[in-house]
Each structure stands twice: as C-alpha cells, then as structure tokens.
Amino acid sequence: MAMIANCDAHEERGAAFSVLDCLPVGVCVVAASGIIHHANPALHELLGCEPGGLPGRSLCEFGLECCEAGTPVADPARAQRAFRNDGSSRWVTVAEAALTRPRPGMEAGYEVEGLRLVTVTDVDSLRRQGVIVDEGAAQSELPVADTLLEHGGTRGYKVPDRLAQGATRSANLTRAAFRDGSDEPAGILGSLREPGDPQPNHERLEAILEQSPIGVSVSRRDDGRIIFVNTRFAELIGLPREKLIGSRARDYYLDSHQRLRVLDGLRDGGGVTNMEVQFKRADGSPFWTLFTVNQAVIQGTAVNLAWIYDYTERRSMEEALRDMASRDPLTGIYNRRSFMDMARAQLARAHRFHEPLSVFVLDVDHFKRINDTFGHATGDDALRMVAAGCQAILREYDILGRLGGEEFVVVLPGATADESRVVAERVRRHLARMPIEAPDGTFRLTASIGIAGLEGATDTLERAIHRADLALYRAKHLGRNRVAVFEPGM
Secondary structure, three states: OEEOOOOOOHHHHHHHHHHHHHOOOEEEEEOOOOEEEEEOHHHHHHOOOOOOOOOOOEHHHHOOOOOOOOOOOOOOOOOEEEEOOOOOEEEEEEEEEEEEEEOOOOOOEEEEEEEEEEEEEEOHHHHHOOEEEOHHHHHOOOHHHHHHHHHOOEEEEEEEEEEOOOOEEEEEEEEEEEEOOOOOEEEEEEEEEOOOOOOOHHHHHHHHHHOOOOEEEEEEOOOOEEEEEOHHHHHHHOOOHHHHOOOEHHHHEOOHHHHHHHHHHHHHHOEEEEEEEEEEOOOOOEEEEEEEEEEEEEOOEEEEEEEEEEOHHHHHHHHHHHHHHHEOOOOOOEOHHHHHHHHHHHHHHHHHHOOOEEEEEEEEOOHHHHHHHHOHHHHHHHHHHHHHHHHHHOOOOOEEEEEEOOEEEEEEEOOOHHHHHHHHHHHHHHHHHOOEEEOOEEEOOOEEEEEEEOOOOOOOHHHHHHHHHHHHHHHHHOOOOOEEEOOOOO
16 A cells, blocks of 8 residues: 555645655556556656656556556556557566555545556566466565564565576565655555576676686785786786685785785775785785775675786786886986986985085086087097996996087085085096097097086075086186086186
C-alpha cells in the first residue's frame, strides 16, 4: 500500500507526485481508465519516450494491462512484454497500489479519486535468461515493509529463483521506503538485480588483475607480505610468482627513503598516485616505476593494492631531454640559463651557511682572429677544447657554463677570491699549453680571467659576475693572458 499524505489540493498532489522522479525504477500515477497522470523519468526512459511524453497516454498503448481500481494490474512476479515507443519490446513486471490518504485516528486510509501508483520494473535480461522469481521467498519478507515504512532505510536480501532449465540460483532483491514532500511515508519500492556471477569475488578480482598490462601486487597491511601478484609484476621483478608470494613488499624498494615517502602517503587511509619510485629486480638491477598504491579490504583482509608501471625507458628519455635543454649544444657544458639556476642555488647555500663563494669569468683572447684565420669550424673546435680544458682542472662540484660567444663563467663554492686565483692560474696555464688542430697544422690560444668573491649576506649572483667582468677588463687592459681579482675602484 502506498500513501501520499496532505494532498487535499490538486496543486499539492502534483508536488507529492514529483517525489517519484528521483526513483530508479519506472513509476507512474494512473486513473482507473489507465490514463497516465504523472510518470517519472525512469519510466519515460524504459518505454522510450521523450521527457513529458507519457502523461495523457494510456498504459494499454504499451501493452501493459489496465484493470479496475483496486484490482492488481498484473501478477507482480510474472513478467510481461512492454512495447516501447519505437516498437521494440522489453520484459517487465508490473505492480500497482491504490493511492490513499490517511484518516485521522484510523489505521486504514481512503482512496484518492481512484488514482493508482503503478511500478514497472525492467527484468528483460532476467527473463531472457529464463529466470522466474520464486514468490514464496518474497512473501516471507513482508514484515520488512512495516519496518521500512516506520524507520526508513533499505533492506537487501537474496531470493531463490529457478531457471527455465530447472536449475536454481539466487537473485538480489533490494527494498526501500520513500517519502512524499511532507516527509510522510509514501510507499515501498523493490529492485531485483540479475543473479551475480557464481565465481567467488576474490577469483573475479584475480582474473581482472591478471589481465592488467601493468604490474599489480596485493600485500597484507599488517605484515607487508605479498599475497598476490600478476604475471606482469613477476616479469618486472624477474622471479616466478610462487617465489614472490609470501615475500615482503619492502624487499623490492631500492631506496628506503622512497619507501618511507610511500608509507607517509598511506597513513590515515591515504595512498599515492604515480609517484616515481625505484625498484630492484631479482638480479639487483634497478628500474624506475610510476607507483600507485591504495588501501583496500579484500575478503575481509586489509591490504595494500599496488600498481607499478615500468617507467625506466620513459624516464631516461625525459632525463636526456632535460639534459639537452640545460646544455650548450656546442660545448656540452651548462648553457646560460641552467648555469644561472644552479649558481643561484649555490649562492643561497653560501648565504645560509655563511660560507665563501667566488666567481670567475674567462674570455678567449683574440677569438675573432682565430675565426678569421682558421675558419669558424676550427673556432668551434677551439671553444670545445677550452670547455674540456676547464673541466680538466676544475673540481667536480664547481659549476662551469658558457655565457655566450667565447665567454665562459665558473662558480667555485667554498672558495674565496684568493683561493680561486690559484685555480684560475692553473686553468690559464693549461689552456695556453693545449695544442688545437687546424687545417694547416696546430696552434695555441690564451685566455684572460677576472675573479670576484662573495660580498656580504645581500650580495647577488649578477653583482658578483659584474665585478668579475670588471676584473676581466683589467686583465685585458694589462696585456691579456693573465688573471685579475676585482678590487674596489675598478
């Protein structure tokens, strides 16, 4: 029995009917003649009608039985054909109840102008499989309706059904109470779902994960032991699946700090998505992955569900592209932009820890004469030799860059200007002794170098380079092939 309360006025009744629009099954309000007064969107979709196209039409047009008020439209457990607006058909079950309004102080209500609430449930896929719902099980749950009307909520349970071939299985029946616009109980609706796959859930899950082209592992959250891996995961690690089962997920991290980052992401029920994590294969070789891990509960066990995508080749390509973007294409040392970025980081560190830092600027003497005499190809070779000569003398953590043309710049972390002068002199002498091949033999070049040290906690890289440039001009003015340190007044 469905009730719609407080529908004294016609316009109030329309508002009450609108609560049916959110229901997932087809529902309509019809007169005794079968003419539809109101239909929800689910019924429009089921019968293939445009929104608003059902009111004013008869249920008979769609092959649904029309009966006198108070008489069931159809056996609610018996499937019948409903003919859709486009001429196709679907199997449905139909049930109806008279709309009533409560009598004050009385348990039973009285009917509202002979209107009926008709529910049309799509069971096409069930019917095509030969499923016939056993009414006995549903009847045994009738007391549930009273509880739902009183307390609300939903109730799900299995009902046995038999197949046309004589076999039996279970279908899932869900019943829920709905209320009208005045928050009064309006009725009970049921939803019958297709029988579930008889294969156990964990077996279904394993079958799905096994098909994944991405490595998948499932490990217990309490002790970290692996309880499932797919074939792709075993291939990435380089071990048979049976040897991976029972091992600890932690054993395959290459970097313990990265593992701690993953654990931080998993705290408080969180997870990580596409984190770059390095793992190791059984032979000890490393490989990079995009790592995603989330927490789940499978068959009552709290687990971490991890997906690893082999990122090694892609990462190597990205690193090569980043390196190309940061390097001078002629000499292979840092270009101006990358040099400035790295040098600023060293300057910030020097300020933070109150450490010295110095800069020297190197310029090849008479470079235009080299180009004019030997050609630009030989000039390019000369610049490459200068870069290589500097790298041969500088420390591994000194930063060498090409500012442009024949001008180079070096940052020496932890070195004062006087200490840098020693290094610069070694560079100058090394370059002067270095033979450079030309079409007609070999030649030698020289370079002038200007040096400036860090001055105070507010000094900047640009100011230091400018001071080193002033010292370079002094070295050039004094005859080239020499080193000069910045002094006030230059």
